[in-house]
Amino acid sequence: MPATINALIAYHSDYGSTEKMAQAIADGMRASHADIHIERKQAVQTSPDDLLAADVIVFGTPVHMGGMAWQMKKLIDESASLWMENALHGKIGGVFASGSGFGSAGGGVELTMAGLHANFLEHGMVVVGFPKNALGYADGGLHWGVYARTGNHEGMPAGLSDAQLTAARSYGAHLIEVAEKLLD
Ligand SMILES: Cc1cc2nc3c(=O)[nH]c(=O)nc-3n(C[C@H](O)[C@H](O)[C@H](O)COP(=O)(O)O)c2cc1C
Numbered sequence: 094m095p096a097t098i099n100a101l102i103a104y105h106s107d108y109g110s111t112e113k114m115a116q117a118i119a120d121g122m123r124a125s126h127a128d129i130h131i132e133r134k135q136a137v138q139t140s141p142d143d144l145l146a147a148d149v150i151v152f153g154t155p156v157h158m159g160g161m162a163w164q165m166k167k168l169i170d171e172s173a174s175l176w177m178e179n180a181l182h183g184k185i186g187g188v189f190a191s192g193s194g195f196g197s198a199g200g201g202v203e204l205t206m207a208g209l210h211a212n213f214l215e216h217g218m219v220v221v222g223f224p225k226n227a228l229g230y231a232d233g234g235l236h237w238g239v240y241a242r243t244g245n246h247e248g249m250p251a252g253l254s255d256a257q258l259t260a261a262r263s264y265g266a267h268l269i270e271v272a273e274k275l276l277d
Pocket of ligand 1: 105106107108109110111112155156157158159160191192193194195199200201202250
C-alpha cells in the first residue's frame with residue numbers, strides 16, 4: 094500500500110452541481126486513506142503538470158448537448174503532449190458527470206462518461222468504474238462511474254439529493270481502495 098496518494102479531481106461546473114459531486118468524491122477519498130493529497134480544480138485552472146503529479150486522476154463534467162463540456166475537452170486536448178511521452182501510463186482514472194437528464198435518466202450521460210474513459214485509455218491509464226454492489230450505486234451509479242441527474246420532470250434544475258452525494262462519496266472511497274491495491 095502506498096504511503097501517500099496524490100489525487101487530482103478536475104471538473105467543469107457552471108451552476109455548482111458537478112462541483113458538489115467533486116467535493117463529495119474528495120470527502121470519500123479522504124475518509125478512506127489517511128495520507129492523501131487531493132487537488133480539486135476547475136478544468137480551466139488545471140494544467141498538464143497537475144495530471145503528471147497525480148496517481149489518481151478523476152474527471153467530471155456536466156452533460157452539454159450530449160457530450161462533455163468544452164472546458165473538459167480543452168484540458169484533454171492540452172494534455173495531448175503527455176500522450177506522446179506515455180507520461181500518464183499506469184495512472185488510475187475515474188469519471189463522474191451530472192446532467193438534467195430531461196426525458197430520460199441519461200440525456201447523453203453514458204456517451205459523455207465513455208468519452209472521458211476513452212481519453213484515459215488513450216493514455217494507457219487504468220480506468221476504474223463503479224461496481225453495482227457499492228454503497229449508493231442504485232441512486233447514483235453507472236458502471237462508468239458516478240452520475241447525478243439534476244433536473245426534475247419539467248427539465249428544471251432540482252439540485253442534488255443526499256443519496257446522490259452518498260454515491261459520489263462512495264465512488265471516491267472505491268477509487269482509493271483500488272489505488273491502494275494497484276499503487277506500490
Ligand atoms: C449548454 C448546456 C447544455 C446541456 N445539455 C444537456 C444534455 O445534453 N443532457 C443533459 O442531461 N443535461 C444537459 N444540460 C444540463 C446540465 O448538464 C445540468 O444542469 C448539470 O447538472 C449542470 O451542472 P453544473 O451545475 O455543474 O453546471 C445542459 C446544460 C447546459 C448549460
